[in-house]
Amino acid sequence: xxxxxxxxxxxxxxxxxxxxxxxxxxxxxxxxxxxxxxxxxxxxxxxxxxxxxxxxxxxxxxxxxxxxxxxxxxxxxxxxxxxxxxxxxxxxxxxxxxxxxxxxxxxxxxxx
Amino acid sequence: xxxxxxxxxxxxxxxxxxxxxxxxxxxxxxxxxxxxxxxxxxxxxxxxxxxxxxxxxxxxxxxxxxxxxxxxxxxxxxxxxxxxxxxxxxxxxxxxxxxxxxxxxxxxxxxxxxx
Numbered sequence: 001x002x003x004x005x006x007x008x009x010x011x012x013x014x015x016x017x018x019x020x021x022x023x024x025x026x027x028x029x030x031x032x033x034x035x036x037x038x039x040x041x042x043x044x045x046x047x048x049x050x051x052x053x054x055x056x057x058x059x060x061x062x063x064x065x066x067x068x069x070x071x072x073x074x075x076x077x078x079x080x081x082x083x084x085x086x087x088x089x090x091x092x093x094x095x096x097x098x099x100x101x102x103x104x105x106x107x108x109x110x111x112x
Numbered sequence: 113x114x115x116x117x118x119x120x121x122x123x124x125x126x127x128x129x130x131x132x133x134x135x136x137x138x139x140x141x142x143x144x145x146x147x148x149x150x151x152x153x154x155x156x157x158x159x160x161x162x163x164x165x166x167x168x169x170x171x172x173x174x175x176x177x178x179x180x181x182x183x184x185x186x187x188x189x190x191x192x193x194x195x196x197x198x199x200x201x202x203x204x205x206x207x208x209x210x211x212x213x214x215x216x217x218x219x220x221x222x223x224x225x226x227x
Binding site for chain 1: 154
């Protein structure tokens with residue numbers, strides 16, 4: 001079956017630090033890969049996505065590259081802000097599948 | 113943003129009572145989903161729908177039922193609530209019109225407490 005493994009949290013960083021949240025996956029076929037973010041008290045929202053190998057998704061200074069050879073989709077940001085404090089979920093969906101598969105989420109706290 | 117409204121946003125109920133959560137969307141998305149979110153468990157899929165009257169079970173469907181009589185509404189029912197169903201419930205939708213790689217759009221969640 002399909003699965004997503006995320007770096008365990010929580011992660012605490014100082015403002016302007018470099019962020020990496022690791023995500024690896026197992027899937028049949030060629031999935032689309034997603035990062036969702038959940039701010040406190042809110043629902044999840046799409047942060048970025050990539051639909052094929054070597055694609056790079058980017059948004060709000062965050063980036064992730066679809067690495068088929070290592071089955072990974074690590075999330076990075078060069079300089080985090082306090083406002084980036086949230087829970088980050090890595091997810092995949094195989095084409096023509098009704099369901100998505102989510103990782104367990106990684107809680108990021110950024111301190112001033 | 114897809115217009116997704118969940119109601120009620122907060123509910124406290126007693127063990128053994130029935131509870132219905134409603135998800136309403138204004139985007140005409142074909143797929144709709146119900147998830148629950150609990151500490152240490154991430155997001156878990158309860159049920160989903162791929163069209164009017166077409167539904168399927170997720171990984172934690174026991175104790176829950178769903179109905180979808182209109183494209184825009186997806187109801188989640190707990191026939192007899194238990195304390196283990198205390199959780200935050202999220203509705204999500206997915207558009208299949210233009211892309212088969214579409215992301216999910218989430219509502220803001222419904223916090224249910226079963227005493």
